[in-house]
Amino acid sequence: MAKPARPFKPVIATANDLASGAVLFRTAGGAWARAPREAEVAENDQEAAALLAAGERDVAGNKVVDLALIPVEREDGGWRPAELRERIRAAGPTIDLPGQA
Amino acid sequence: MYRYDEFDRGFVAERAAEFRDQVRRRLSGELSEDQFRPLRLMNGLYLQLHAYMLRVAVPYGVLSPRQLRKLAHIARKYDRGYGHFTTRQNIQYNWIQLKDAPDILADLAQVDMHAIQTSGNCIRNVTSDHFAGAAPDEIVDPRAYGEILRQWSSLHPEFSFLPRKFKIAIIGGPHDRAAMRAHDIGIEVKREKGVIGFAVYAGGGLGRTPMPARKLRDFLPEEDLIAYCEAILRVYNLEGRRDNKYKARIKILVHETGEAEFRQLVEDEFAAIDKSLYRIDPAHAARIVAQFAPPPFAVLPARSAIFESARARDAALAAFAARNVAPHRQPGYGILTISLKPVGAPPGDATAGQIEAIADLTETYSFGEARVSHEQNIVLPHVRLDDIPEIFATLQAHDLATPNAGLVTDIIACPGLDYCALANARSIPVAQNIARRFADLDRQRAIGDLKIKISGCINACGHHHVGHIGILGVDRKGEEFYQITLGGSGDENFAIGEIVGRGFAAGEITDAVETIVEAYLRLRESADETFLSAYRRLGATPFKEALYATEPA
Numbered sequence: 226m227a228k229p230a231r232p233f234k235p236v237i238a239t240a241n242d243l244a245s246g247a248v249l250f251r252t253a254g255g256a257w258a259r260a261p262r263e264a265e266v267a268e269n270d271q272e273a274a275a276l277l278a279a280g281e282r283d284v285a286g287n288k289v290v291d292l293a294l295i296p297v298e299r300e301d302g303g304w305r306p307a308e309l310r311e312r313i314r315a316a317g318p319t320i321d322l323p324g325q326a
Numbered sequence: 327m328y329r330y331d332e333f334d335r336g337f338v339a340e341r342a343a344e345f346r347d348q349v350r351r352r353l354s355g356e357l358s359e360d361q362f363r364p365l366r367l368m369n370g371l372y373l374q375l376h377a378y379m380l381r382v383a384v385p386y387g388v389l390s391p392r393q394l395r396k397l398a399h400i401a402r403k404y405d406r407g408y409g410h411f412t413t414r415q416n417i418q419y420n421w422i423q424l425k426d427a428p429d430i431l432a433d434l435a436q437v438d439m440h441a442i443q444t445s446g447n448c449i450r451n452v453t454s455d456h457f458a459g460a461a462p463d464e465i466v467d468p469r470a471y472g473e474i475l476r477q478w479s480s481l482h483p484e485f486s487f488l489p490r491k492f493k494i495a496i497i498g499g500p501h502d503r504a505a506m507r508a509h510d511i512g513i514e515v516k517r518e519k520g521v522i523g524f525a526v527y528a529g530g531g532l533g534r535t536p537m538p539a540r541k542l543r544d545f546l547p548e549e550d551l552i553a554y555c556e557a558i559l560r561v562y563n564l565e566g567r568r569d570n571k572y573k574a575r576i577k578i579l580v581h582e583t584g585e586a587e588f589r590q591l592v593e594d595e596f597a598a599i600d601k602s603l604y605r606i607d608p609a610h611a612a613r614i615v616a617q618f619a620p621p622p623f624a625v626l627p628a629r630s631a632i633f634e635s636a637r638a639r640d641a642a643l644a645a646f647a648a649r650n651v652a653p654h655r656q657p658g659y660g661i662l663t664i665s666l667k668p669v670g671a672p673p674g675d676a677t678a679g680q681i682e683a684i685a686d687l688t689e690t691y692s693f694g695e696a697r698v699s700h701e702q703n704i705v706l707p708h709v710r711l712d713d714i715p716e717i718f719a720t721l722q723a724h725d726l727a728t729p730n731a732g733l734v735t736d737i738i739a740c741p742g743l744d745y746c747a748l749a750n751a752r753s754i755p756v757a758q759n760i761a762r763r764f765a766d767l768d769r770q771r772a773i774g775d776l777k778i779k780i781s782g783c784i785n786a787c788g789h790h791h792v793g794h795i796g797i798l799g800v801d802r803k804g805e806e807f808y809q810i811t812l813g814g815s816g817d818e819n820f821a822i823g824e825i826v827g828r829g830f831a832a833g834e835i836t837d838a839v840e841t842i843v844e845a846y847l848r849l850r851e852s853a854d855e856t857f858l859s860a861y862r863r864l865g866a867t868p869f870k871e872a873l874y875a876t877e878p879a
């Protein structure tokens with residue numbers, strides 16, 4: 226018997242810009258934005274598969290590297306990465322950088 | 327200090343040019359990421375949490391003013407104005423763009439530096455004692471042998487695809503300031519009855535399965551150094567596990583084979599080697615040794631009246647001298663540690679301006695030589711005691727005068743989840759919070775020698791296993807959580823710390839460390855009994871009681 230499907234966790238696509246390494250998120254328009262809030266959110270398996278395929282085309286096109294789908298959760302009417310790691314990845318180090326404190 | 331010969335220089339420049347072409351082909355799409363990744367890693371360029379990260383090799387931690395200035399220039403021009411000095415005596419830049427990497431490597435090549443063999447399953451940068459050539463307890467300066475090992479291990483065709491990375495550390499006296507026994511091969515240079523030889527250890531490592539290196543030879547003849555290392559590497563290359571990345575380090579091979587049997591395998595291999603191929607040409611060896619000859623020290627009285635009267639007048643200088651100036655073997659000189667651990671700052675980070683200030687000090691006061699220590703500080707190995715008041719004033723002007731070398735706030739921390747793609751938890755904020763808690767200098771001095779070391783995951787880049795107090799970040803159901811080990815030591819009394827009990831949440835870890843320190847202060851026999859000695863006398867029990875006593879049963 227097939228296991229009941231777990232509730233789908235919404236995801237967004239993230240990667241790094243090939244040339245600069247910058248952390249990016251894929252938007253609905255097919256661009257790559259710096260802010261996860263601008264990302265297209267896939268809310269079911271089909272949408273996630275389509276998002277991943279679109280991201281893979283950009284990997285193959287040498288725009289971005291290290292593509293991944295990451296879970297997001299609701300925050301003040303928008304979405305934010307669900308995991309601490311991805312929040313730090315999106316927002317930068319949680320500490321004052323040297324010389325900028 | 328060793329200077330590159332034309333062969334080194336030509337090779338490094340060629341390699342930088344080659345990488346420029348590879349990056350161009352990657353950016354134009356001629357190379358895919360799968361094709362390019364190994365090429366980029368061969369040149370020390372990783373992709374981390376926020377950007378590319380470049381790891382630059384600093385052989386045995388030695389830097390010249392020219393090199394320091396170039397490192398500062400790179401930080402300012404291509405990064406965000408700072409670099410991170412690591413437990414591997416290297417420097418890492420956190421915000422590198424791929425398109426700039428070729429220019430950076432070309433800049434490095436101008437000062438005989440590179441990022442080769444700072445990644446991958448090869449023999450990595452050889453590390454050594456940051457007090458080499460200066461410490462009174464040193465028997466032989468290990469750096470010449472470090473250099474011989476560097477030349478042998480650079481681009482060694484047989485050892486470019488080992489089962490896993492391979493790290494060698496070398497020291498030159500009974501006091502181990504390089505965590506030698508935490509390395510795949512550890513070497514202690516010795517002199518007995520005027521003859522040089524080596525104690526050779528193998529199979530040490532931290533990470534997932536920490537192990538102290540075992541002694542294979544007590545006194546290997548000088549001329550056999552390379553042949554014997556070759557024998558160890560051959561055994562490892564053949565017998566080391568390639569089926570499981572987590573069991574691939576030589577420590578697992580030594581552990582699983584057994585020390586006696588592993589030694590026998592090495593001895594058999596060594597016996598079969600044509601040693602004449604590996605003997606270092608004496609003229610070449612003499613050239614290398616000459617390059618590490620002591621600088622032209624002045625003949626000075628052991629006591630400096632200038633220094634003594636300045637420290638009597640200036641309490642800040644006195645506090646600095648008490649911790650950050652170590653005795654030198656040359657009368658009238660001292661070894662000065664520049665702490666990269668101002669309270670509340672990320673351990674090991676230095677800004678471009680600070681690196682330039684250090685370059686100037688190095689040039690003016692330390693015979694053009696600085697060292698990176700595995701404790702993430704910078705050392706000026708040869709300063710005149712007379713000059714220390716002036717040096718101190720310059721350090722103060724650059725926020726580099728923190729008088730905490732070896733104290734509780736001189737914390738080692740890896741980049742952790744603020745930068746590292748492999749991390750489970752943050753390390754830097756933990757270090758910052760502990761340092762702030764113990765910011766009071768009188769309190770730090772009352773506590774005395776205490777090494778806290780923090781890693782953001784089990785890879786142990788922050789050496790937590792050998793911290794007197796070690797802190798390991800783990801992921802507990804998506805939350806940062808920290809495990810404490812006690813009683814570790816990376817020196818000649820090498821020990822892996824013991825896990826004290828259940829871990830602590832991010833909000834609890836500073837209190838837990840303070841509880842341990844307070845327990846030590848209560849339990850020590852006198853102010854002369856260090857934390858580590860007290861722990862070894864008492865064992866973990868009283869510390870466990872202090873940590874967990876208030877918990878409901």
Ligand code: HEM
Pocket residue numbers: 372374379411412413414418490493508530531532533534575739740741745746747748785786787788789
């Ligand atoms: C941020 C990028 C880094 C990555 C991806 C990384 C990766 C790793 C990995 C995978 C290991 C475990 C190797 C094994 O057990 O087989 C390791 C060990 C180690 N790394 Fe790092 N590391 C990083 C940064 C650093 C830094 C910043 C330092 C110095 C502060 C460092 C120094 C070490 C040391 C000393 C060890 C443990 C000793 C041993 O090799 O057994 N690493 N690292």
Ligand code: SF4
Pocket residue numbers: 740741742743746747748749750781782783784785786787788
């Ligand atoms: S110990 Fe883990 S978190 Fe820290 S730098 Fe190493 S790999 Fe990254």
